[in-house]
Amino acid sequence: MGATRVGPSGHEAGILQDDPSALADAVADLVVAAGILDRNTLEAAVAARVPGPPPVAPVIVRAWRDPEFRARLLSDAFGACVEAGLVLAPTWPRAVVLDNTGDIHHLIVCTLCSCHSRPLMGVPPAWYKAHEYRSRAVREPRAVLAEFGLHIDQARPIRVQDASADLRYVVLPAPPEGWDRATDAALATTITPEVLLGVSLPRLG
Amino acid sequence: MATPSEPQALADGTPVRVRRAFPPGHFRTPAYVRGKLGTIVATCGWFPNPEELAYGRDGLPKRILYRVRFRQVDLWHGYDGHPDDTLDIDVYDHWLERGD
Amino acid sequence: MEPRRHHDLGGLNAGPVDRNVHALEPWEARTDALVYLLLSRGAFKTDELRREIESLGPDEYRDAGYYHRWLHGTVRLLLEKGVISVAGLATALEARTELNGGSL
Structure with missing residues (x-):
């Protein structure tokens, strides 16, 4: 007591x-x-706090299908999410979507606590909140990613985002192999918290 | 930081150094960027000062929050990734001084 | 070396990341729900909760799980703000400990 x-x-x-x-x-x-x-x-x-698909999953799928929507998601994440039907209270910290479909691979961490976009990602995995990830992701991102089984080509730059202040971050991953033949529902299941934090890539089936 | 001052807007591309300070209380500027040289890459907006909010105050006047980019080789001794690997972190204006 | 507080972890040496994924324990889900609802009702601010969590001693900070730190911070803030009282908390805790089958 x-x-x-x-x-x-x-x-x-x-x-x-x-x-x-x-x-x-x-x-x-x-x-x-x-x-x-x-x-x-x-x-x-x-x-409601049970594991489930991240709320932003269908929004990511729409961004893969629709280049104009994708541009809006990257420039105004909350606006695009609301447009796609997510309900976002005005009190939620604003989120920024980082583009992992291009030359740079983004990885997200919060070294001071465990900031994450709750309304977009849901409850973060335990490892995101653990000392090991918070300590190492900023200084040795490639080694940490390798532990997740993700080997980023040495020729591809990595950008770590430390979510230190008022904004929250998720990544827009590149779509998985075969995405153009998959249903929206199947694609949405490839979006996990790991994918949104940049430690994993979406995979079909 | 002890002396709030009227924030002066810094344009994207401005080189900045994060202040080396270790004030009492709550603050959001991690040790590994303090004293380091980076570049403003975005203005995130105006936000109440978390150092005041932490003690139940209103956090006013608001501070400008900048996204600052660092080269990983400038942050970590012996960093052995890609030379263009970078780290972005959001830092309030009162923690930044011009780096040029 | 810049001085750092014990919650300021970026760049420290640490072991491998434990990638196991598991559902929240019932009390963790309750704590999570409580914190988000209290924040949304304006009972306290995120930075106040962070400050309380950072005020844990280094050993407690390291040894306590994430939701233990949240629960600690929430209790401290509610006490400080007079939302709950020390005596009221003791009584409620005793009742719940008995109800949940534990002992003090």
Whole structure:
């Protein structure tokens, strides 16, 4: 029950030893009781946090099919996403889409915490939030990508984007082999958080 | 940073050096770019200052946020990737000084 | 070498990336939902949460998981802002610990 003990240094004495499940439930109970959140909204939000395709997946597919839409996505990501039917609250941090279809391979990291575009990508994978990736992606991107099985040609420059401030980033990958014969639904399944962060390439079947 | 000043807009292509500072409190400029020379590649917009927001203040006046590009070989001793490998990071104006 | 705080990881040596993908634990999903909803209601700001997380000691920061850090920061902010009280939290935590079958 260290959550309520504040030590002289200002650090909680024992919060990390608490049963996080009970603590999360207790905090939820209190904010519901305080009228800040209502129980149904909270439970619906909890239930929605299951693995699923990134919300931006169909938008990426449309960008592959439609060059004019692709240009709009690259110049105004939120505008293009709204045009494609995504619902984006005005409070979400703006996102920028980086073009991985050209000469440069982009890789996204947040070295100071784990910034990511929640409304476009969904919940990020655990590795994105882990010390190893946050430490190494900026200094040895090729070695990190190789661990993901992605070997970028030595002749192709890599650009790392450190999401340090108010903007969030996802990449527009090159479409997979055979994309022109695939359905939109099949193409959308090739878009994963890994693909959107630049550590993996979309692959059909 | 201690002394907020009226931000002066910097054009794309301007060489900039990230200030070497280590203020108390919360800030968004990582150690690995402080003191390094880069180039402005975009103006991201005006945003409330996170160093003030972190303490429940309004973050005003807003600061200009720039995207700054660094050559990886300028950031890391012995970097052995492609010589044109780069790193982009968004830095608030009060952390930048002209690098020319 | 520039001085750095312990949350400032860029460029440090570290081991291989663990690429295993797994679903959130139920309490992690609850914490995630709580944080996003509280942010959207203006209960606190992202930078306030970051500041609280950075105020963890180096060992705690390293050893705590991502959502443990979030939960810690959220509790601290809600206490500081007077949204919840120390006594109220103790009572709610006790009730939940009992309900969830654990013991204090």
